[in-house]
Amino acid sequence: xxxPGQKPLSNLEELLEGVWKQNxxxxxxxxxxxxxxxxxxxxxxxxxxxxxxxxxxxxxLLVSLLRNVIPKEVRIxxxxxxxxTFVTVVDYLIQAISLAVYDxxxxxxxxxxxxxxxxxxxxxxxxxxxxxxxxxxxxGMGVGFTLGLxxxxxxxxxxxxxxxxGISLFGPDFQPWVVMVLPPGGFFVLGAWLLxxxxxxxxxxxxxxxxxxxAHV
Amino acid sequence: MTTRxxxxxxxxxxxxxxxxxxxxxxxxxxxxxxxxxxxxxxLSALALIVTVTLACLGGERxxxxxxxxxxxxxxxxxxITGLLLALTLPPAxxxxxxxxxxxxxxxLGKALFGGIGYNVLNPALVGRAFVQAAFPVAITTWVPAxxxxxxGGFAPTTFTAPLMTPPDLSAWAKSALDGFTxxxxxxxxxxxxxxxxxxxxxxxxxxxxxxxTSAILILLCGAYLAARKFMDWRIPAAVxxxxxxxALLFQMLDPARYPDPLFVLLSGGLMLGAVFMAxxxxxxxxxxxxxxxxxALIGVVTVMIRYFGGLTEGVMYAILLGNALAPLIDQVTxxxxxxxxxxxxxxxxxxxxxxxxxxxx
Amino acid sequence: MNAxxxxxxxxxxxxxxxxxxxxxxxxxxxxLIVTAYQGTLESVAANKKIALERAVFKVIPGAxxxxxxxxxxxxxxxxxxxxxxxxxxxxxxxxxxxxxxGLAAExxxxxxxxxxxxxxxxxxxKQAITGLGVVSMRETxxxxxxxxxxxAFLKNFVALDAKLGGDLKSLANSIKVMKHGTRQNPWEIDxxxxxxxxxxxxxxxxxxxxQKLLPLLVPHLDTxxxxx
Numbered sequence: 031x032x033x034p035g036q037k038p039l040s041n042l043e044e045l046l047e048g049v050w051k052q053n054x055x056x057x058x059x060x061x062x063x064x065x066x067x068x069x070x071x072x073x074x075x076x077x078x079x080x081x082x083x084x085x086x087x088x089x090x091l092l093v094s095l096l097r098n099v100i101p102k103e104v105r106i107x108x109x110x111x112x113x114x115t116f117v118t119v120v121d122y123l124i125q126a127i128s129l130a131v132y133d134x135x136x137x138x139x140x141x142x143x144x145x146x147x148x149x150x151x152x153x154x155x156x157x158x159x160x161x162x163x164x165x166x167x168x169x170g171m172g173v174g175f176t177l178g179l180x181x182x183x184x185x186x187x188x189x190x191x192x193x194x195x196g197i198s199l200f201g202p203d204f205q206p207w208v209v210m211v212l213p214p215g216g217f218f219v220l221g222a223w224l225l226x227x228x229x230x231x232x233x234x235x236x237x238x239x240x241x242x243x244x245a246h247v
Numbered sequence: 248m249t250t251r252x253x254x255x256x257x258x259x260x261x262x263x264x265x266x267x268x269x270x271x272x273x274x275x276x277x278x279x280x281x282x283x284x285x286x287x288x289x290l291s292a293l294a295l296i297v298t299v300t301l302a303c304l305g306g307e308r309x310x311x312x313x314x315x316x317x318x319x320x321x322x323x324x325x326x327i328t329g330l331l332l333a334l335t336l337p338p339a340x341x342x343x344x345x346x347x348x349x350x351x352x353x354x355l356g357k358a359l360f361g362g363i364g365y366n367v368l369n370p371a372l373v374g375r376a377f378v379q380a381a382f383p384v385a386i387t388t389w390v391p392a393x394x395x396x397x398x399g400g401f402a403p404t405t406f407t408a409p410l411m412t413p414p415d416l417s418a419w420a421k422s423a424l425d426g427f428t429x430x431x432x433x434x435x436x437x438x439x440x441x442x443x444x445x446x447x448x449x450x451x452x453x454x455x456x457x458x459x460t461s462a463i464l465i466l467l468c469g470a471y472l473a474a475r476k477f478m479d480w481r482i483p484a485a486v487x488x489x490x491x492x493x494a495l496l497f498q499m500l501d502p503a504r505y506p507d508p509l510f511v512l513l514s515g516g517l518m519l520g521a522v523f524m525a526x527x528x529x530x531x532x533x534x535x536x537x538x539x540x541x542x543a544l545i546g547v548v549t550v551m552i553r554y555f556g557g558l559t560e561g562v563m564y565a566i567l568l569g570n571a572l573a574p575l576i577d578q579v580t581x582x583x584x585x586x587x588x589x590x591x592x593x594x595x596x597x598x599x600x601x602x603x604x605x606x607x608x
Numbered sequence: 609m610n611a612x613x614x615x616x617x618x619x620x621x622x623x624x625x626x627x628x629x630x631x632x633x634x635x636x637x638x639x640l641i642v643t644a645y646q647g648t649l650e651s652v653a654a655n656k657k658i659a660l661e662r663a664v665f666k667v668i669p670g671a672x673x674x675x676x677x678x679x680x681x682x683x684x685x686x687x688x689x690x691x692x693x694x695x696x697x698x699x700x701x702x703x704x705x706x707x708x709x710g711l712a713a714e715x716x717x718x719x720x721x722x723x724x725x726x727x728x729x730x731x732x733x734k735q736a737i738t739g740l741g742v743v744s745m746r747e748t749x750x751x752x753x754x755x756x757x758x759x760a761f762l763k764n765f766v767a768l769d770a771k772l773g774g775d776l777k778s779l780a781n782s783i784k785v786m787k788h789g790t791r792q793n794p795w796e797i798d799x800x801x802x803x804x805x806x807x808x809x810x811x812x813x814x815x816x817x818x819q820k821l822l823p824l825l826v827p828h829l830d831t832x833x834x835x836x
Binding site for chain 1 (some may be wrong): 621636637651
């Protein structure tokens with residue numbers, strides 16, 4: 031978000047913002063509904079990530095272009111209209127590309143419209159920035175979201191089916207961890223990734239560990 | 248139940264019971280049950296108990312290290328988790344899955360909440376719930392008790408290579424013991440309407456998890472802990488009482504369909520759960536009334552799951568549910584502080600004397 | 609809230625301007641959606657056809673084309689538009705010479721976790737159900753998914769009796785799922801041991817669908833012959 035007085039981000043920083051520093055899945059923890067629901071396999075996760083990225087790019091570009099025309103009173107209605115348009119477009123596109131992916135993602139394609147990352151980007155970024163910056167930021171967010179989903183989907187598919195992108199990794203005798211493809215598995219894996227991210231960040235922030243008190247018993 | 252107050256002059260120094268001491272005695276009380284289990288199921292059960300316990304200890308050590316704490320291995324709690332967990336698993340459960348269960352028990356059930364004393368749910372049951380959800384087939388694959396060759400070798404599933412599917416056991420189990428059906432008494436009651444007799448249960452000759460069948464032994468070990476005041480006897484009493492009363496009620500409603508309370512008490516993991524798992528100090532309520540509510544709730548929910556749920560056994564989820572509700576039960580059953588006015592009359596008073604509201608505080 | 613591009617104290621926008629802007633945006637969006645719809649129409653239809661054929665060919669081996677029909681009280685007619693009340697949609701599969709190879713229809717019933725939807729094949733000559741495919745299910749992997757991996761279970765659907773009764777109003781014997789190992793009659797399905805609930809859902813889905821479809825369909829079978 032551009033706070034007055036703050037140095038504006040360079041184009042590259044704008045792009046990298048969503049990939050790492052403000053990663054929608056691991057840092058902002060936004061859009062958890064599709065994240066948890068469709069990340070049962072790497073393929074689903076990446077398809078969902080790309081679909082969301084497409085909607086993000088299209089809607090932020092349009093919002094940014096129209097940012098000086100849209101009256102502030104009806105801006106949310108306008109954003110939703112624009113986002114819903116791109117969701118409808120991506121819905122048709124996925125059906126045209128692969129029905130199998132369409133069936134696997136189910137209602138979550140239509141539900142991209144209520145993904146808070148997208149409205150968040152339109153309101154907090156695209157409505158205040160020129161098209162190039164808005165699109166770069168959206169691209170970064172989209173890539174970050176896709177990576178986050180892939181991180182979940184990859185682990186869940188490897189443990190839940192012994193495969194990655196449908197390619198068997200451990201041979202036919204692999205014992206699937208059924209829980210990983212069920213909803214609790216999504217929470218376990220997301221929790222583990224969040225733990226890892228926070229742990230890495232806290233280590234980076236404080237390289238010298240403060241001396242702990244005695245173990246509580 | 249009466250509370251005795253001893254009046255003495257100072258200094259009031261007593262030899263306190265430490266966590267280590269209580270835990271150590273729980274381990275002692277579990278050993279006979281584990282030994283009986285090994286005698287029943289042979290080498291496979293022994294290997295499973297050792298593996299799961301080691302996995303728990305390893306997990307505990309790892310998380311001690313990662314969180315920069317001192318080692319808590321010596322407080323015996325991880326040993327208890329390991330032993331209990333192993334006793335709730337099928338005796339021929341593949342060892343690698345047992346290790347996953349042990350690690351998940353410590354990681355998800357204990358370390359995540361901050362270690363011993365902070366856990367909300369019983370770690371052993373968290374571990375079991377995890378593998379039940381992860382490996383639904385392996386955790387319902389049973390082997391016969393007292394198979395003649397049980398000390399001569401392992402069940403073929405025990406040494407399944409890590410991450411691999413265990414081989415089909417039915418042929419081996421049939422050859423190990425004639426007439427073996429591969430279903431627990433609860434499953435046989437639920438799906439075939441065949442009731443096991445109390446004699447079957449008491450002799451231990453039923454299909455079950457490693458440490459579930461020795462009802463008398465479990466009660467004796469529990470009695471020892473209760474007598475030494477290492478365990479609150481009211482919890483198992485409430486669990487078993489709640490289950491028995493519910494079972495009795497249903498049997499009176501429809502004797503043809505529902506089994507007698509004795510069957511309910513002796514079958515499945517109810518006895519082990521009531522005595523050793525529901526009583527976990529960190530996860531059960533502390534108020535006198537709360538303890539009874541908690542125990543009875545577990546008993547009732549167990550019977551409900553067994554009778555009306557998709558699963559044949561419900562002790563695990565009943566106890567986990569009880570654990571989750573324990574803080575709430577504690578909160579609503581707080582005893583009155585000495586001198587405190589009853590909540591109801593306070594309310595009545597404050598309604599009557601509205602202008603003096605500030606006085607109460 | 610205030611971004612550099614928006615003046616700090618903005619006067620209220622006139623209503624006409626708001627309507628104008630929204631109208632403009634809606635027009636742009638409308639054009640985008642219609643373009644996308646038109647552009648993808650052909651490949652979506654092609655994809656749907658391929659998916660349907662793949663599913664039907666799996667339960668009716670030897671077929672090479674599929675047509676959709678609707679059976680209602682007024683007889684059988686090619687599907688188009690919505691399915692009227694009381695009517696049932698089904699598929700007719702033909703081989704290369706245009707000979708009717710079999711019929712397929714969907715059945716659905718509640719399983720262990722969610723609705724189990726299956727596609728079954730009906731052979732008019734044998735008056736039997738001759739194939740089973742799963743359309744969608746969320747049953748426990750490793751247990752419930754045996755309904756399409758377990759060879760012994762699929763054998764139930766080689767020739768599952770689905771004869772109509774004398775009055776042609778319902779099946780002579782409703783299709784039943786029996787506990788594993790107790791199948792006796794040709795209209796019974798032997799359940800999978802350990803996956804009884806899912807097996808029952810399959811049987812129930814087929815039975816309900818067949819009870820509804822076959823009485824409407826069988827009297828008009830001749831209209832389908834050589835329907836190419």
